[in-house]
Amino acid sequence: MKILVLGGAGYIGSHTVYELIDAGENVVIVDNLETGHIEAVHPKAAFYQGDIRDRSFIDSVFDKEADIDAVIHFAANSLVGESMVNPLKYYDNNLCGTKVLLESMVAHNIDKIVFSSTAATYGEPERIPIMEDDCTAPTNTYGETKLSMEKMFKWTGKAHGLRFVSLRYFNACGAHISGQIGEAHKPETHLIPLILQVPLGQRDHISIFGNDYPTKDGTCVRDYIHVTDLAQAHILAVKYLMEGNESNIFNLGNGIGFTVNEVIETARKVTGDPIKAEMEDRRAGDPAQLIASSDKARSILGWKPQHADLEEIIATAWKWHSTHPNGYAK
Numbered sequence: 001m002k003i004l005v006l007g008g009a010g011y012i013g014s015h016t017v018y019e020l021i022d023a024g025e026n027v028v029i030v031d032n033l034e035t036g037h038i039e040a041v042h043p044k045a046a047f048y049q050g051d052i053r054d055r056s057f058i059d060s061v062f063d064k065e066a067d068i069d070a071v072i073h074f075a076a077n078s079l080v081g082e083s084m085v086n087p088l089k090y091y092d093n094n095l096c097g098t099k100v101l102l103e104s105m106v107a108h109n110i111d112k113i114v115f116s117s118t119a120a121t122y123g124e125p126e127r128i129p130i131m132e133d134d135c136t137a138p139t140n141t142y143g144e145t146k147l148s149m150e151k152m153f154k155w156t157g158k159a160h161g162l163r164f165v166s167l168r169y170f171n172a173c174g175a176h177i178s179g180q181i182g183e184a185h186k187p188e189t190h191l192i193p194l195i196l197q198v199p200l201g202q203r204d205h206i207s208i209f210g211n212d213y214p215t216k217d218g219t220c221v222r223d224y225i226h227v228t229d230l231a232q233a234h235i236l237a238v239k240y241l242m243e244g245n246e247s248n249i250f251n252l253g254n255g256i257g258f259t260v261n262e263v264i265e266t267a268r269k270v271t272g273d274p275i276k277a278e279m280e281d282r283r284a285g286d287p288a289q290l291i292a293s294s295d296k297a298r299s300i301l302g303w304k305p306q307h308a309d310l311e312e313i314i315a316t317a318w319k320w321h322s323t324h325p326n327g328y329a330k
Helices: 011-022 055-064 080-085 087-107 141-160 191-196 227-242 260-271 295-301 310-323
Strands: 002-006 026-031 046-049 070-073 112-116 163-169 171-173 206-209 224-226 248-252 277-280
Touching: 002 011, 011 026, 011 227, 026 055, 055 087, 070 087, 070 227, 080 087, 080 141, 087 141, 112 141, 112 227, 141 163, 163 227, 171 191, 171 227, 171 310, 191 260, 191 310, 206 260, 224 227, 224 310, 227 248, 227 295, 248 295, 260 310
Parallel strands: 002 026, 002 070, 026 046, 070 112, 112 163, 163 248, 171 224, 206 277
Antiparallel strands: none
């Protein structure tokens, strides 16, 4: 197969590219490098730097790479806090970019796309674990734009025969087993890399926001999925579409969830560092638990996470961060 990966220089995108190439597939990457890293681009992938909002640019990629079988779409802004103070940035990049992309795909008769969505499409969960047919009522602009992107795929499909798979997941974490690529965000907002900044000497302590939630130790519970397992799910979704199956939506989760305290304690074990933690007040809008059921993905896509153990997840993250304390920066 020949797969176009949009956002293939980003965190999950780059790991997906590595898995695709390991599987012998032909990969083309498009990334504007706004948040991606040229150092994360696999040397065997074709790379085009540009923005999917630029119709002439995306047309030129499809013209040069005329035999693309499917698209995997990671190209979106994804910071919840930023989306609330700068919502129009998210509408411009996430929605306008996807509109231009879909226009070009229709014009070039490319009819299969796998989409990196989010559990933020659900908003406050009605039940735990979250199921695919639960109500979608996003509580932030980021989740709203991702849900709107899903609907763009649906209606484009009805009009033009596009088929899509949307993958809704929570906390991507960990790093490639080789330690060559990993997580590098500025600003960093994800819990595991923030915790690991303490043993790296980049912060004095990790903050715990609330210890009075109705959970086993009072701290919030979240779903953590190894980035390579997420990458494999995207590849399985491409194969699902290549086999002629209908459009579909899947949650990706571990079905269990770990508390903030459990993550910190596991990081202490992995790093051998005491990792100072300080308690702070709850943050507004933090649900007590966010756990997704992945039963549908397991049964239909045949997805079987290989790196679900929290200690293994953090060990791969530590291997990356301890050897790349400044991310991809020299």
